[in-house]
Structures are given as C-alpha cells and as structure tokens.
Amino acid sequence: MKSHTQHVLKTSVMMMAGALLAAGLAACGGSDGDSSSSQPQQDFGYTTLSMVSQSGLQFKDMNKDGKLEPYEDWRLSADVRAHDLLGRMTLAEKAGLMMHGTAPVLNDTTGAGTGSAYDLDALKALINTQDINTFITRMGGDAQAMAEQYNKIQTLAEQSRLGIPVSISSDPRNHFQYVLGASAGGSGFSQWPExxxxxxxxxxxxxxxxxxxxxxxxxxxxxxxxxxxxxxxxxxxxxxxxxxxxxxxxxxxxxxxxxxxxxxxxxxxxxxxxxxxxxxxxxxxxxxxxxxxxxxxxxxxxxxxxxxxxxxxxxxxxxxxxxxxxxxxxxxxxxxxxxxxxxxxxxxxxxxxxxxxxxxxxxxxxxxxxxxxxxxxxxxxxxxxxxxxxxxxxxxxxxxxxxxxxxxxxxxxxxxxxxxxxxxxxxxxxxxxxxxxxxxxxxxxxxxxxxxxxxxxxxxxxxxxxxxxxxxxxxxxxxxVGNAQFQAEALDAQRRAMVLLQNTGNVLPLAGAGQKVWLYGVDPAVAQSYGYTVVSTPQAADVAILRVSTPYETLHPNYMFGSMQHEGSLAFVDGNKDYEAIKQAALAPKSIVSVYMDRPAILTNVQDKATAILANFGTSDVALFDVLTGKGKPQGKLPFELPSSMAEVEAQLEDVPHDTAHPLYPFGFGLSY
Known part of the structure; x- marks a missing residue:
C-alpha cells in the first residue's frame, strides 16, 4: 500500500457537486435516522473499500454487499451501529474480537513482537482467518515508518468479511525506563519523567x-x-x-x-x-x-x-x-x-x-x-x-x-x-x-x-x-511525534520533578562556569557545553557530579521476569558500583549525587558522603545541568518516603503507606532554592 499522503479517495464522493467534506459527523454522534442530503458528508480519507450511495451521500461498503447496512451508516450513533454489527457476526468473529494479540514483526528473536516492520503475512492470517483485530505493538522505528506500517494493517482489515478496523495498543513510550512487558521503546516520542x-x-x-x-x-x-x-x-x-x-x-x-x-x-x-x-x-x-x-x-x-x-x-x-x-x-x-x-x-x-x-x-x-x-x-x-x-x-x-x-x-x-x-x-x-x-x-x-x-x-x-x-x-x-514544542515541555517537567533532598552549605545552584568537574554516569559533552572543565580524578575537581540508581538485587535470575526486575535490598553497600563511585567522589571538595529512584532508595550512608543529593524519576543530562546551574529549579516532593534501613523496610506492612518506623526522608519532603 502506498503512503496515505499519496492517495486521494477515488470514488464519486470526490466528484459529487456541493459535497461537504470538511467536518463530517463523529461515529458516536449524528442523527439515528435522518438521511437528508443536508447532512455533511463524512470525510473518510483514504480507503480501499467501494462506496454505497444513498440520498446523495457516500458510505463505505464494509461488508462488500453493495447495500447500506446500519453499521456502515456514519449518521447513526455508535450504539446503534455496534448493535447492528454484533447481529451480523458469526460466533468465530465474536471470539476473535475478544482476543488482544501481539502484533508479529519480521525477524523477531524475542517472541515478544520487538522489531521495525510487521510480519504482514502473519497479520493477514490473524485478521482474516482468526478474526482478531486488536493487537499490542512493541515495534520501534521512526514515526513515519511506524505510521506507514500501521496503515498496511488497516488495509488488511478492510479485506476482512465485515471490514472491522484494527485497534493498536502500546505500553508507555514517553518515559526513560524500558522494561519488556511494562513499557515500550521510545521511537522518538517526547521524553518525560516516569x-x-x-x-x-x-x-x-x-x-x-x-x-x-x-x-x-x-x-x-x-x-x-x-x-x-x-x-x-x-x-x-x-x-x-x-x-x-x-x-x-x-x-x-x-x-x-x-x-x-x-x-x-x-x-x-x-x-x-x-x-x-x-x-x-x-x-x-x-x-x-x-x-x-x-x-x-x-x-x-x-x-x-x-x-x-x-x-x-x-x-x-x-x-x-x-x-x-x-x-x-x-x-x-x-x-x-x-x-x-x-x-x-x-x-x-x-x-x-x-x-x-x-x-x-x-x-x-x-x-x-x-x-x-x-x-x-x-x-x-x-x-x-x-x-x-x-x-x-x-x-x-x-x-x-x-x-x-x-x-x-x-x-x-x-x-x-x-x-x-x-x-x-x-x-x-x-x-x-x-x-x-x-x-x-x-x-x-x-x-x-x-x-x-x-x-x-x-x-x-x-x-x-x-x-x-x-x-x-x-x-x-x-x-x-517528539516535535520541538513537545520536547521542550517534557524537558521542563524533567527539571521540575527533581527532589532536592540535601543541599549542605547551599552548594546548589552551582557557581558560574569555569569550574573543574569529575563526572560519573554523566556525558562529558553536556558538562562542557555548560562551561565546565572535565577532569579525570575527584581530587583534581572543584566538584564531583554523579548519576546513580537505586540499588537492587537479582534474586531470581532463573525466572523470565525475575531476571529483568529490580528486587530485594534498597541499600547502598560496599561493592556496589555506584556506591564505590559515591565514596570516590567524596574525595572532591564538593560532591553532588543524583539518584534515579525507580524504588525508594536508602540513603543513610550516602548523606555523609555527598554535599548535595537530588532524587530524579527519569531525567536527561541537560535537565540535570539546568537544575544544577539554576536555569531550572527542583520543585518535586517525594511521592514515597525514603526508609532509613532495610530492617525497617522488612518490618513495615506491604499494604500500608508511610509506615516505616523512622524514615530518613518522609513522604512529601523536598527542599528548594
């Protein structure tokens, strides 16, 4: 199928004198029985279906019988159309509609539907043989390619007996963390905090x-x-x-x-x-x-x-x-x-x-x-x-x-x-x-x-x-998808969502550019773009800047999801790569630690090793440096308390909020400057 933008609707509707193609009626609106030619014509955009004419108006012939059925009549309410179509469906078609499959992709090595192009032959069988017309997509790729692939699926759907369109679902795509089964790759979508x-x-x-x-x-x-x-x-x-x-x-x-x-x-x-x-x-x-x-x-x-x-x-x-x-x-x-x-x-x-x-x-x-x-x-x-x-x-x-x-x-x-x-x-x-x-x-x-x-x-x-x-x-x-305005709004949300937990001596916001910085988990090019000089050791720096993550354990590596998920302890311990970097950074005159919190980290033994601590919930290096330099300000308040020890985590009740005995930082905590 050619791109949607390369087609026009090649039916008599495009030649009909006086037809109004602009607004149309929503599928859930309009009159339930008025067939007056004063009704504005629905704009279908592109379609492979033939048309049925009635009262000077055009309708898609979804079931290909040459007649106008109520479910094909865009003037009727969604309720009326749904009931009519239901009455025309076979048992097999009804059962297929109750499936929500995974859209198959070419060269899929995971079995989970990740890839950059759909397997259209497999989809044709699912849609036209098994009558399935709802699928989750885990496909990546640029926005235009995704849209073109989607249009090909709808062409397959128009070939089905009743022409029922396909619905496509997705796990979240606008955040930072990608975990199969919980979120999907971004493919250029605007990037917001979790x-x-x-x-x-x-x-x-x-x-x-x-x-x-x-x-x-x-x-x-x-x-x-x-x-x-x-x-x-x-x-x-x-x-x-x-x-x-x-x-x-x-x-x-x-x-x-x-x-x-x-x-x-x-x-x-x-x-x-x-x-x-x-x-x-x-x-x-x-x-x-x-x-x-x-x-x-x-x-x-x-x-x-x-x-x-x-x-x-x-x-x-x-x-x-x-x-x-x-x-x-x-x-x-x-x-x-x-x-x-x-x-x-x-x-x-x-x-x-x-x-x-x-x-x-x-x-x-x-x-x-x-x-x-x-x-x-x-x-x-x-x-x-x-x-x-x-x-x-x-x-x-x-x-x-x-x-x-x-x-x-x-x-x-x-x-x-x-x-x-x-x-x-x-x-x-x-x-x-x-x-x-x-x-x-x-x-x-x-x-x-x-x-x-x-x-x-x-x-x-x-x-x-x-x-x-x-x-x-x-x-x-x-x-x-991901246009400049959307990205700008997303970047501002990244800045605002940060929670300032500690700011000893009002080290933040940092003094002007020109300082020497030691970095961990941060792109040196970003720091340099803000006027900082990157050095190789904390001792040579004016300030150390680190990005670390909440600790976790992999307690069940022999289970599919257990091998991917963050479980167990929330505490920084010796041998943890991030914690070793935090200890190393303490050798600098000042150190700033930004912690990505997919779970509530225990910072009891981090407080004394950092001059400032920021919690983030998904942020770019640019947003981080905007906050560090005062271009943006952290406005976040903790959406959960931060426990002081794993012993208190183990003693709290799984179904009760705010219930560790002595939280290091309570729910709603957040400093500002």
Missing part, C-alpha cells in the same frame, strides 16, 4: 497536558489504546514496578490518575474520534505485593494485606472512574489470605478469574461499563521452568511462560470459561479464539454472554471513529 515524577510535581494540570501530548503522538502513528496508567499504590518499597505508579499516597494517586486519563481520552465525558482509550491497571491491590516480589512471576503471585488495607488500594481507581476511563486491566496476583471489602469476599485466584472482583465490585459497586482487558498470558500454561525456574546454566525464556495464577492446574478451556464468567471481555496476549468457540459449542458459555463483551469492544471502535477514518497521515506523523 509517572513518579508527575506525582512528585503534584500538578494535575501538567499531568493532563502530558496525557494530551502523548495522545497526539500515539494517534499520529496509529496507536489508539494506551496500556496505562498504573493506579497501583507503592506501599511496598521493595516492589519491582513502583516506577510506573504515582507513589504510595492514595489521594495523590487518585488526582494524578484522573488527570492522566483525561489527557489521553480528551476529557472526562467519554470516548471520541480524538481519544486514545486509557487502560487503567491493575485492578486491584497489586502494589501490596508480598515481600515486594512481582506478580509476573510464580513466586510473586501473592498480594498481602496484613494491615487490612485493601480498600485504600481501590481509591486511586476512583479517579479513573471519574474520568470515564475506557478500560480496566485486572492484576495477575491474588490475596494470600481471605479478603472482604464492602461485603464482597474475593476468591483466591488471579484477579482475571475473580467474579467477586470484576462483576460484583468493579461493575456492581463502581458501575464500570467499559472493557475489561486481561493482563498478558493469564490463560497460558506455566510449565515446570515457569514455576520452578530454569536449571542452572539455562537462560529463562518466554517459552512455556504463563500467568494463570490460582488456575495453574486447570485446562486452557477452563481458564477461558472461568475468566469470561468472572466478567472478562478481552484477553491480552492471546490469539486463541477456538477456546471460546468450544466453550459455547459445549454449553460452558452462552453466545449471549460473548455478545456482551463484543458489544463493549465494538462500541469503543465506533466511538473512536475507526470505522470511518482508520488510516493516519504518515508524513504528518514525523512532525507530531
């Missing part, structure tokens, strides 16, 4: 603006679903996924979650053609991970509530519901003991299988009407290596990996049935519609139950305008 940084700034208006910018960048390349934000609370300091949260305070997180979603979805009144669907996660209590071990792993499948504080972990989701969030993703993990909230007792299975959590609490108490999307792999088998770890000398892999916690001994069919019965609408990482087909054919699920989920999924596609305008302008994408 969500912890937004919590540190505490400005909901800024967070909403970030969401708006990320929304524009996503849509430019064809990404229409954001697998974010995390509404999980970082009440367990050792947990590996704190960096994607808004910290440990429920009130702060609630406000930030709401603002984030309003930015991505374009407001709080529901989805429109300019919305990216936000998928808030992970419902619920994920942050209370037992001993800090993460639910991606068999050994980390438990959450725990020794403080009886489960209800506190629901509060940030209230911000999501206030923003009319489009989708909710349940957590992998499940409570290690019985938990009852608002009279609802949770089952001790993964949240994706728990009817009390999904139907009684989420849909019942909170009235959620959107799409419930499972986290990845909950119906997959977890083999011996997945459960016990690979043998010594054998690298872990995604082969045999699954997350069916609480249902490990069930069959795949049983997992699908239990999850759909619990309230699940769509299955992340799955391309197995045959199991849902079997479930209906065997009387384990009714087709009417599948219809409920299919309607919700279709409704969102119509509300987003995908049926009428699925293609993007590939040439324009490169002027949107």
């Amino acid at each position: 969500t912890l940084g937004f919590a540190a700034i505490g400005d909901a208006t800024l967070t909403r603006r970030f969401g708006d910018i990320a929304r524009q960048e996503y849509l430019a390349v064809g990404i229409t679903q954001a697998l974010s934000p995390q509404a999980d609370l970082a009440t367990e300091p050792r947990w590996a996924r704190i960096n994607g949260t808004f910290g440990e305070d429920a009130d702060l997180a609630k406000a930030q979650v709401q603002a984030y979603i309003e930015g991505f979805q374009g407001g709080s009144t529901g989805l429109t053609p300019s919305s990216v669907v936000a998928v808030v996660k992970h419902w619920a209590g994920y942050g209370a991970s037992k001993t800090g071990f993460d639910g991606h792993n068999y050994y980390g499948r438990f959450i725990t509530f020794p403080g009886n504080n489960f209800a506190y972990h629901l509060k940030p989701f209230e911000g999501a519901f206030a923003a009319n969030v489009g989708s909710v993703m349940p957590t992998y993990a499940f409570p290690d003991t019985s938990v009852t909230v608002d009279g609802v007792t949770l089952e001790q299975v993964g949240a994706g299988f728990d009817k009390a959590l999904l139907t009684d609490l989420l849909r019942g108490k909170y009235g959620f009407k959107g799409v419930i999307l499972s986290d990845w792999g909950i119906t997959s088998d977890c083999d011996t290596n997945c459960i016990n770890g690979t043998p010594a000398g054998v690298a872990p892999s995604f082969i045999g990996f699954g997350t069916p916690w609480g249902m490990e001994n069930a069959t795949k069919l049983q997992r699908y049935v239990k999850s759909v019965t619990a309230g699940m609408d769509q299955f992340g990482g799955a391309t197995e519609p045959e199991f849902l087909i079997q479930a209906v054919q065997q009387g384990l699920l009714t087709e009417a139950r599948l219809d409920e989920s299919v309607y919700r999924i279709l409704l969102q596609k119509f509300q987003q305008g995908l049926f009428d305008h699925p293609y993007v302008d590939a040439a324009k994408a490169k002027t949107v």
Whole structure:
C-alpha cells in the first residue's frame, strides 16, 4: 500500500457537486435516522473499500454487499451501529474480537513482537482467518515508518468479511525506563519523567497536558489504546514496578490518575474520534505485593494485606472512574489470605478469574461499563521452568511462560470459561479464539454472554471513529511525534520533578562556569557545553557530579521476569558500583549525587558522603545541568518516603503507606532554592 499522503479517495464522493467534506459527523454522534442530503458528508480519507450511495451521500461498503447496512451508516450513533454489527457476526468473529494479540514483526528473536516492520503475512492470517483485530505493538522505528506500517494493517482489515478496523495498543513510550512487558521503546516520542515524577510535581494540570501530548503522538502513528496508567499504590518499597505508579499516597494517586486519563481520552465525558482509550491497571491491590516480589512471576503471585488495607488500594481507581476511563486491566496476583471489602469476599485466584472482583465490585459497586482487558498470558500454561525456574546454566525464556495464577492446574478451556464468567471481555496476549468457540459449542458459555463483551469492544471502535477514518497521515506523523514544542515541555517537567533532598552549605545552584568537574554516569559533552572543565580524578575537581540508581538485587535470575526486575535490598553497600563511585567522589571538595529512584532508595550512608543529593524519576543530562546551574529549579516532593534501613523496610506492612518506623526522608519532603 502506498503512503496515505499519496492517495486521494477515488470514488464519486470526490466528484459529487456541493459535497461537504470538511467536518463530517463523529461515529458516536449524528442523527439515528435522518438521511437528508443536508447532512455533511463524512470525510473518510483514504480507503480501499467501494462506496454505497444513498440520498446523495457516500458510505463505505464494509461488508462488500453493495447495500447500506446500519453499521456502515456514519449518521447513526455508535450504539446503534455496534448493535447492528454484533447481529451480523458469526460466533468465530465474536471470539476473535475478544482476543488482544501481539502484533508479529519480521525477524523477531524475542517472541515478544520487538522489531521495525510487521510480519504482514502473519497479520493477514490473524485478521482474516482468526478474526482478531486488536493487537499490542512493541515495534520501534521512526514515526513515519511506524505510521506507514500501521496503515498496511488497516488495509488488511478492510479485506476482512465485515471490514472491522484494527485497534493498536502500546505500553508507555514517553518515559526513560524500558522494561519488556511494562513499557515500550521510545521511537522518538517526547521524553518525560516516569509517572513518579508527575506525582512528585503534584500538578494535575501538567499531568493532563502530558496525557494530551502523548495522545497526539500515539494517534499520529496509529496507536489508539494506551496500556496505562498504573493506579497501583507503592506501599511496598521493595516492589519491582513502583516506577510506573504515582507513589504510595492514595489521594495523590487518585488526582494524578484522573488527570492522566483525561489527557489521553480528551476529557472526562467519554470516548471520541480524538481519544486514545486509557487502560487503567491493575485492578486491584497489586502494589501490596508480598515481600515486594512481582506478580509476573510464580513466586510473586501473592498480594498481602496484613494491615487490612485493601480498600485504600481501590481509591486511586476512583479517579479513573471519574474520568470515564475506557478500560480496566485486572492484576495477575491474588490475596494470600481471605479478603472482604464492602461485603464482597474475593476468591483466591488471579484477579482475571475473580467474579467477586470484576462483576460484583468493579461493575456492581463502581458501575464500570467499559472493557475489561486481561493482563498478558493469564490463560497460558506455566510449565515446570515457569514455576520452578530454569536449571542452572539455562537462560529463562518466554517459552512455556504463563500467568494463570490460582488456575495453574486447570485446562486452557477452563481458564477461558472461568475468566469470561468472572466478567472478562478481552484477553491480552492471546490469539486463541477456538477456546471460546468450544466453550459455547459445549454449553460452558452462552453466545449471549460473548455478545456482551463484543458489544463493549465494538462500541469503543465506533466511538473512536475507526470505522470511518482508520488510516493516519504518515508524513504528518514525523512532525507530531517528539516535535520541538513537545520536547521542550517534557524537558521542563524533567527539571521540575527533581527532589532536592540535601543541599549542605547551599552548594546548589552551582557557581558560574569555569569550574573543574569529575563526572560519573554523566556525558562529558553536556558538562562542557555548560562551561565546565572535565577532569579525570575527584581530587583534581572543584566538584564531583554523579548519576546513580537505586540499588537492587537479582534474586531470581532463573525466572523470565525475575531476571529483568529490580528486587530485594534498597541499600547502598560496599561493592556496589555506584556506591564505590559515591565514596570516590567524596574525595572532591564538593560532591553532588543524583539518584534515579525507580524504588525508594536508602540513603543513610550516602548523606555523609555527598554535599548535595537530588532524587530524579527519569531525567536527561541537560535537565540535570539546568537544575544544577539554576536555569531550572527542583520543585518535586517525594511521592514515597525514603526508609532509613532495610530492617525497617522488612518490618513495615506491604499494604500500608508511610509506615516505616523512622524514615530518613518522609513522604512529601523536598527542599528548594
């Protein structure tokens, strides 16, 4: 398929005298029955489909029958169109719609969909044979190339029997840390602090603006679903996924979650053609991970509530519901003991299988009407290596990996049935519609139950305008993604998010240029561009400047995610490379330590070795030097407390915030200058 910008719509609509091509009607708006020619013509952009004419207007012939069906009529409401299309679908098409696969790429060596070009043959089979039309993308590349690749997928979708467009989702792309399964490579997207940084700034208006910018960048390349934000609370300091949260305070997180979603979805009144669907996660209590071990792993499948504080972990989701969030993703993990909230007792299975959590609490108490999307792999088998770890000398892999916690001994069919019965609408990482087909054919699920989920999924596609305008302008994408204005705003957020923890003798901001600096973890070219002379030893410097990270351990190297995640101790110890550099830097007259905090670092034995300490949550060297030199000022306040020792971390309760006995720095701490 040629680039979208090289085509015009080659139909009679382009020749129709007096046709109005500018505004059109949104998929979720318009009259439900008015066929008057006074209606402005919908602008479809590029399409491979033929047209059907009625009352002087043009409509896509999505099912290729030469007639205008209600679901093809852009004048009708999204609700009417979704119901009509639902009635035309086969059982196989409905089952396919409930899959949310991984978009296959060429020459994929990871099995996770990373690469720079889609495998279109594989996608054609998934879309046109298995009827799957929602995929996560982990593809990288420049913005124009991503957009062109996306357009090729939509051409395949137009070839399907009913012409249902494809929805593309993504993990976060606008931050600094890339961890497979939690975030995606940036591909030139504007680079902002992690969500912890937004919590540190505490400005909901800024967070909403970030969401708006990320929304524009996503849509430019064809990404229409954001697998974010995390509404999980970082009440367990050792947990590996704190960096994607808004910290440990429920009130702060609630406000930030709401603002984030309003930015991505374009407001709080529901989805429109300019919305990216936000998928808030992970419902619920994920942050209370037992001993800090993460639910991606068999050994980390438990959450725990020794403080009886489960209800506190629901509060940030209230911000999501206030923003009319489009989708909710349940957590992998499940409570290690019985938990009852608002009279609802949770089952001790993964949240994706728990009817009390999904139907009684989420849909019942909170009235959620959107799409419930499972986290990845909950119906997959977890083999011996997945459960016990690979043998010594054998690298872990995604082969045999699954997350069916609480249902490990069930069959795949049983997992699908239990999850759909619990309230699940769509299955992340799955391309197995045959199991849902079997479930209906065997009387384990009714087709009417599948219809409920299919309607919700279709409704969102119509509300987003995908049926009428699925293609993007590939040439324009490169002027949107990571443009200078967006990058400037992102850089300012990086500066503002830094938290000044220590500033002995008011060493910051630094005196003027010309000083000698010893650097660790910093690009010398950046320091030189600010007028500093880089020297080779701390003793020869006027000031040492270091960038270090929160310490961690790799306690489970034989598990796929355990091998990648940061677990265990938060303390700087002898032998730790960063700590050795901190001790070396103490030989300089002054030393400034900037600590990247994906988890709350213990700085007890760093305070006496540094003149100044700055916490950051994802920052460039340029933003750091702007703050060091006073061009920008650190405005952040800690979104979690910093413990004074690992003994106090081990004594605190996983589900309770702000509860180490003697924190070195309390929640909300931050100096200024």
